[in-house]
């Protein structure tokens with residue numbers, strides 16, 4: 059019987075989503091007569107050690123992932139459950155995405171102290187977020203709001219809402235749903251107001267490319283519509299070189315092809331904005347080839363100056 063060692067960060071969200079993925083994998087294994095057991099191994103990443111520093115100042119993406127990938131390559135663990143939105147564009151040689159399971163809610167959620175919507179926030183209210191993407195879209199919708207950085211795991215950010223006198227903070231709905239804190243959510247921001255981060259709400263289950271047993275098991279955990287949507291969003295990310303923290307968002311929805319064909323129809327919307335929200339570029343395209351869609355939406359934004367905005371932010 060194979061023992062599968064599962065690597066995870068030790069934040070509340072990481073432990074919860076890893077545990078949930080393992081429970082689902084146990085059921086899949088049982089249903090297919092695959093004999094295996096799971097062991098969970100906690101790994102401290104660079105991102106966890108420097109939670110007090112603004113992510114965009116220390117190189118952002120990959121910080122939560124690198125040590126876990128090294129453990130995979132070293133054979134210390136056999137699979138890892140990551141938030142898709144924390145994944146850098148390229149995986150290291152030897153590692154693959156074994157499964158993209160069904161997506162949770164992709165939207166951002168507003169957590170306030172008593173206000174029921176973005177519109178209800180008082181003039182000049184203080185909102186906590188360290189995401190340039192959220193800041194840009196929030197300022198675009200409400201130029202009067204004051205935005206300040208807030209870092210830390212979900213639990214510490216919720217604490218800072220009270221302690222640091224924010225009127226509201228923004229978090230991914232998926233994380234709050236997974237850890238059972240959906241009742242803290244005051245409002246969901248629709249993609250028209252706040253386009254989520256690439257891959258937000260989706261998971262990435264990573265394993266070694268040569269591990270046939272894991273590839274077989276994880277293949278049964280894949281949710282094709284989510285995988286397609288994520289491919290489109292990540293193609294957009296790759297074209298815009300969104301490797302570090304930048305004011306960029308994308309969301310792909312998937313529906314059955316209207317022509318009745320076998321190919322699902324994807325609609326990808328992408329945005330790039332200035333951090334102050336004064337310029338907001340947004341384009342939406344439909345089609346069935348996820349990579350082509352990602353490149354097309356990115357190129358449409360580049361034609362309007364997206365790469366200039368991103369270059370300025372990176373400086």
Ligand SMILES: NCc1[nH]cc(CCC(=O)O)c1CC(=O)O
Nearest residue numbers: 141143229230232233258259260
């Ligand atoms: N950047 C940290 C991070 N990575 C994934 C999630 C939330 C869950 C998800 O998108 O799957 C969060 C927290 C947040 O943005 O609120």
